[in-house]
Amino acid sequence: MLDIKLIRENPDKVRQSIINKNEKDRIDEVLEIDKQRRELILQADELKAKRNSVSSQIPQMKKAGQDTTEVLAEMKRVSDNITGLDLKLRDAEEKLNDIMMYIPNLPHDSVPVGKSADDNIEARQWLPDGFKFEIDFKPLDHVELGKKLNILDFERGAKISGSGFPVYKGKGATLERALINFMIDYHLQNHGYTEVFPPFLVNRESMKGTGQLPKMEDDMYSITLDGLFPIPTAEVPITNLHRDEILNEKDLPVKYVGYSACFRREAGSYGKESKGFLRVHQFNKVEMVKFVKPETSYDELELLVKDAEDILQALNIPYRILMLCTGDLSFAAAKCYDIETWSPAEDRWLEASSCSNFEDFQARRANIKFRNEQTKKPELVHTLNGSGLATSRLMVSLLETYQTPEGKVIVPKVLQKYTGFSVID
């Protein structure tokens, strides 16, 4: 959520930012309702002040034996007026809040203006020593490899749950588990995170706090009977750990890393890009979440990307970093880098991680603050999160990159102590 004062004071700047983000401009509506709202508050507060002062005099009048009938009648009228104003006020506030929940975060000044993914900017590429995009044999894709090696079973996943629910089998299941453990261990040992194992179902408040609701409700699975939502990412429970809290400044930055299964409806996206792992309803992801002081958040974003990159470098998987343009930026993000890994069989890059700075957008919704030691006042923190990384897309690149001409898959060195085997055949 944006600061209403920011909109009040810089409506045109906000308007332009929203347009750059391909979102609907409702600033005029916001300004109008905000104005009404403030007028109502002014009127109601004035009456309440009167009521309070008179009410405190009544016991004294009674004690002094004065007749209070008239005052009581007058105050009754005042109270009725207050009730009326409060009703109107609540109406206005609900309306304002509804709209505010649909206004996206503003892109940071360093974000390139653009319409779509085509306008994203490649920041850098990293390729392992001796890596070549052209290979001597025709690579199998991950679905073919999965079938041949009997490590992935998309058909049976479809039988038991539906399409987009992959089953990992045998060494495939072990490899998946190894990847998760390796990534968490790496972040713990090298990057100073604290491990969190969060709930995979969260309540509506949590989904609002990080910005999935109300706007993206159709994209979320829901367990209506209990009012719970399967999480689309561990970002949701982990960021909400500190919802409605005031953190100590000296504890910042607070850095968590956690694994979760991620559940996404991906409504309306069947067909395109949906082969195998490319788009699934359930996948595994290791997520990094940070709570930081505002002035450090952009430095922390760079570090976050670096933390994710370290994993790929340790695995020796080629990747590139994209800076998303305004039009491709997600609803809550102010700035975002995507990390894409190379898929030899698809002959293209696949998004495996997304690292974002939300500035105070989530913090305002979720009411996450820290106490500024100088001013002694609470201030909103900045929140960031990044995948470190999602295993499904990563698995595509890993299987395809590490395949041999005979159709076997070599296990990356750093994973071998986790898998207990060095080759899948």
Place this chain on the structure above:
RNA sequence: GGAAAGGUGGCAGAGUGGUUGAAUGCGGCGGUCUCGAAAACCGUUAUACCGGGCGACUGGUAUCGGGGGUUCGAAUCCCCCCCUUUCCGCCA
């Protein structure tokens, strides 16, 4: 699923209709004392919103789980909801 208890400030914990934003204790911050520290003592210590002021600041309102009601006035009375804890049942 059944039963009971309970939700008050950073924490603990008083408070059952009238200056109660809320006793007291702990914690935090500042000070006195001290070479320094501890102890002791003194002071201070919530958040949000709406106004006024360039600003230090200042006026007002709201907030004792949430919502509604009664009343001139509600932490306190009534109704509904939510949550937590404990016990029983079921269960990995």
